[in-house]
Amino acid sequence: MAQESVEVRESYPELDAFYDSLSDKNGALIPMLHRAQGEYGYLSQDVQLYVAHKLGVPASKVYGVATFYSLFNLERKGQYKINVCLGTACYVRGSEAVLEAFEKELNIKRSETTSDGLFTLASIRCVGACGLAPVVMVGEKVYGRVTPDDVKGIVDEYLGKAGEGNG
Amino acid sequence: MSSMTSQVRIALRNCGVIDPENIKDYIATDGYDALAKALFTMTPDEVVETVKKSGLRGRGGAGFPTGVKWETARRSESDIKYVLCNADEGDPGAFMDRSVLEGDPHCVLEAMAICGYAIGANQGVIYVRAEYPLAVKRLQIAIEQASELGLLGDNILGSGFSFNLKLYFGAGAFVCGEETSLMNSVQGGRGEPRLKPPFPAVKGLWDKPTNINNVETYANVAQIIRRGWEWFRQFGTEKSPGTKVFALAGKVNNVGLVEVPMGTPLRTIVEDIGGGIRNNKKFKAAQTGGPSGGCIPAEHLDTPIEYESLIGLGSMMGSGGMIVLDEDDCMVGISKFYLTFTAEESCGKCTPCRIGNMRLLEILDRITEGNGEEKDLDVLENLGNTIKDTALCGLGQSSPNPIISTLRYFRKEYEEHIFNKRCPAGSCSKLIGYKILPEKCTGCTVCARNCPVSCISGERKQVHVIDQERCTKCGVCFSKCPFKAIIRG
Structure with missing residues (x-):
């Protein structure tokens, strides 16, 4: 065979x-x-x-x-996986704009990984937390009612962590 | 108070009330009573008969009578049979199954054991989304605790009946909510559907007779057995007895899970329970049934909600997602949102779904970008109906519903996009523009300073102007202007 x-x-x-x-x-x-x-x-x-x-x-x-199956990755992912929910409830409350803000902030497109291997940006379909829409997950941590203005703060939080880890 | 009184909790009766990680809490609320009652006082046929008489219908969306499924599985002769639970809640915007699994996992376990006794199966599988880690953890704890107390496993309560349960994790594929796809996935393959018949109750998992129900369906079973089918039938309508859980989300003031008797008017859910629309905006439509459903406009707000009435309106019950839309939501955009989803989630096995949905999506893309043509509306309708008639499984057969229902109630909005290149809701970015009203502009420079592409010019205290060529229509100026001097249109 x-x-x-x-x-x-x-x-x-x-x-x-x-x-x-x-x-x-x-x-x-x-x-x-x-x-x-x-x-x-x-x-x-x-x-x-x-x-x-x-x-x-x-x-x-x-x-x-x-x-x-969408959960399986064939490529190595970043240290922090940022998932922006594009489920219906999040969509009608503006998650597309949040995703675009992440694209701009990280300078990558969705489903790409930053060149330093720190962040992978992706969209997901409904984590079942529609009451908090729009929802962003970084790893296991959930951020609710996220606006495009919050995006930089979220990214900075993890940049800080990564810095501590290396220092 | 009306938001409380119009609700009846059967499926959600324990959610938030008991500690889901402690089986004693469940037992204290009469948990596993129904299983004992079935095992020691009822024959399997009587259990099937009770479920049949209760009129319980599949809560996963299609509304097939649960008792009929059980009866077919019972009559199928085989040495091995299976009881499956569909906990692959994939409809974006629905989270009722998650709540039951996280808040009251034992009610699902108990119902599956009852089902096993009724149809003659000793093995059960819960197919649960890997995206729900807490639900997985609580199910594991529940199975462990029930096994320790002899409520699952060999010779349950000394009755001679044995029932073992396993968890199986999905891996992120919406189509796996379709029962034949789900079974292929449990067998370790790609989650592609197959033609029915044979139905799973005759030939299911590993080709053995299999009963498969959704989480919320099972969540009703123990109560029906314990309190009788007559009790269950006092709720809901003649054709759709009992209650339905909805995941209310979108533009209403109160979001969350609601459980109401079947036949409750949509208006009660949106206005009384949901507390009306946020920010005093106008109700536009309620989307039910997720990617398989449609949009119900304001003129049908008084429709009593049950399986048949929703289908009559061109939508469907679906698993219970209910997204409320207001005047700012573009109906073409909503259709495009759902088609993007189904085109992505189509498994690719049958041509109508794989290619047809992609063509529908391309047309919607064109329309929302201002390149729609007159013939597009006919093509959307014809192609949509063809896909409905010819696709292999429930996903494809229902995927054009969002388009067909919005065309039915909001055709004018499509026409505005196509003929006047305008998005009346002001949501399609390619079709809107921003303008500064000279009479209101004070020259405060806030817009110019916030514009990410620096396309707004003007001296301090002078009227500002947006360079339409360079404007990316991001809307920042619109939201930042303190004098409401910028309009969208």
């Missing part, structure tokens, strides 16, 4: 352990990818090949699944 000729270079003991812990190996692909992304931050080509090898499925299937 074709995939057997693919050399899997690295080993991923975390994934092996996770696979062994699954009581039901049927349908393990998506849980494996969730775990891999949790461990390594994103799904590199090597990781995808390894998962394919481990589950005995074609690499094309793994790639097909990894690209189907």
Whole structure:
């Protein structure tokens, strides 16, 4: 079979352990990818090949699944992920303008990462906090009723943190 | 007070009342009574019959009778059957399932066990969005605690009936709310739908008979079993008994979850519970059903809300998102917003949805940019109806609804965009411009200092002027002018 000729270079003991812990190996692909992304931050080509090898499925299937779901990243992301909610409630309360303000402030487009690897800007669809619309999430932290004027302050907060971390 | 009295809490009865991380709180509010009642005093057929008689319909949006689903799954013969819970709440602007899972996870577990007993299934799966970490955590705690007390697992309460539950995490795909897509996803594949029949109740997860219901549907079940179908039917209407939870959001004063009896007029929700429109603006429309629904205009505010009436208005119940729009919202823009969503979330398996929605979106793009043509309205309607008739699954079959419903009630707004290149709501940035009224301008220079592209000129204490060529229509001057000397139009 074709995939057997693919050399899997690295080993991923975390994934092996996770696979062994699954009581039901049927349908393990998506849980494996969730775990891999949790461990390594994103799904590199090597990781995808390894998962394919481990589950005995074609690499094309793994790639097909990894690209189907929006939560899976195929590229490394910034240290801080800024997610602007574009759900309906946020949209009608002006989240598009907030997203544009972030684009301007960080000088990147949505779904891009700043060159220093600090920020990734993305839009998401509804975090279920519509009462706080428009909502921005940085990592796990939620900012509610955000206006374009708040954007610089939010970015500065994390620039400060990053500075402390390095100093 | 009226905002309280018009609400009836069945699905949300424990949310915010009990500690969701302590099973004893749930038991103290008669939790797991219904499961014990079913296991020890009712036959599986009687459970199915009770749910059927209650008239409970699927709260995920389509409104299919829950008892009929259960009956079909019960009659399907198989050694293994599954009970699935659809907790992949993907409608942008809906958060009722999240509240139930976070506020009262045991009511879902209990209902799934009851369902397992009724249809003859020993395994259940909750498919939950990975975007809801707190819901996931509370479900895990709930499953653990229920298993410890013997309310889940082998030989529940010594009845001989066993039921095991697992969580499965979604990975961000709206189409996975469609039941056949969801099952493909649980099997570890791309969440693409398949043709029905066979229905999941006959051939579902791993090709075994499977009952699949939405979170809010399950949240009603224990109460129906415990208090009887007659009790449930006292709420709501003949065809749509019970209550519905709505996630009220948008331009109303009070946003949040509301649970009202079916048949409650839209006006009660918007004006009494929602407290009317923010900033004394005018109500324009209520959007229900998310990307699958439509916009209900002011003249239909007195319509009683139930499955059939909403479909009659060209919208649908959907999972319960209700976004209130005011005079500043452009209806073409709202359609474009939803089409952007469905075009992005289309799984790509069938042609009408994959290509058709993209064409609809391109036309809406053109219209909002001032490049609309006369024939566009016919194309939108014809193509929209074709997609509805031919798409493979519920996503595609309902994706043109936002366009078709806004064309029905707000056609003039489309025509203004196309023929007069004007956006009456002043929301489509390419179709609006800003002007300084010389008689009101005091020359205070606030606008010029705040303009991000420095396109406003004028001496201090002299009338200022906007260079229309360079203006990016960002609206900063409009919002900053202390003398309301800048108009949009």
